[in-house]
Amino acid sequence: MSRYLKPYFGLQASLLTQHGKEAIISPELLSTNGLEVIHVNNYDTDKLGTFTRDIPRYGSQLDAARKKARIGMALSDTKIGIASEGAFGNDPYTGLLPWNYELVILIDDTRNLEITGFYGGEAQSASKQVTSWDEVIAFLPEAQFPSHQLVIRPDDEYHPLCRKGINTIDSLELAYHWAKNLSKNGNIFLENDLRAHTNPTRIANILKATQDLAKKLNSLCPKCESPGFSVTKTKKGLLCANCGASTNLPISNIWSCLNCRHTKEIAITNQAAADPSRCNYCNP
Ligand SMILES: [Zn+2]
Ligand SMILES: [Zn+2]
Incomplete structure (x- = not known):
């Protein structure tokens, strides 16, 4: 495809993100669309919600992505902004499998457009309440530890304190004793860390959502030639x-x-x- 048919070729867009997502999103949009992505990270996106329930998400998945894109555009003074937001639930076919829905949005104020890429795929989002170190060890294969990191907290999933980003047996053992000491009745709650840089399954799904967006950005309406012509x-x-x-x-x-x-x-x-x-x- 000629560069003249790529409507975002040579343009700049901001990407407000933490947790390493820029390493997946930026190269894809540069190679497929010729769009130069400026990484904006001087804003703590965890303020808009976390997967560990400490901070509830700002609105719907789409609302949260829009909000992040707008903040990135304001911070970097760009007319085009990108952001991504993930969600977890059950698969849409059987409702039995843990599922990860990824959305990557591009807001374009020069064309007054909002284009979104989506992907849904199996999630690595295991969780378990345990009482002993043996049970912790038994849970590790299901959690795909250590390629996928863990979060640990005392008692149950609602305890306000937690340790995130656990990726070695040594740090897991330390965190286990920390949680055990704080727990009321000896229970500990373990779960996969769902932040992108700690969960390679999510990274793979974000790439697919970005590829969906990239394809839509190059797809022009046969009538008005606007980008984003899609199914x-x-x-x-x-x-x-x-x-x-x-x-x-x-x-x-x-x-x-x-x-x-x-x-x-x-x-x-x-x-x-x-x-x-x-x-x-x-x-x-
Ligand atoms: Zn028939
Ligand atoms: Zn059109």
């Missing part, structure tokens, strides 16, 4: 190969422009009819 809806109804009834499988994507509201339906081609196992009549 906003999927139409279902692929026909069953056996009986010909409509299934819940997709047949087309609806693309929309954030600027002029132009939409375009693009059929998903090169796909066979639906497998009868996905049909409500053949496989109820």
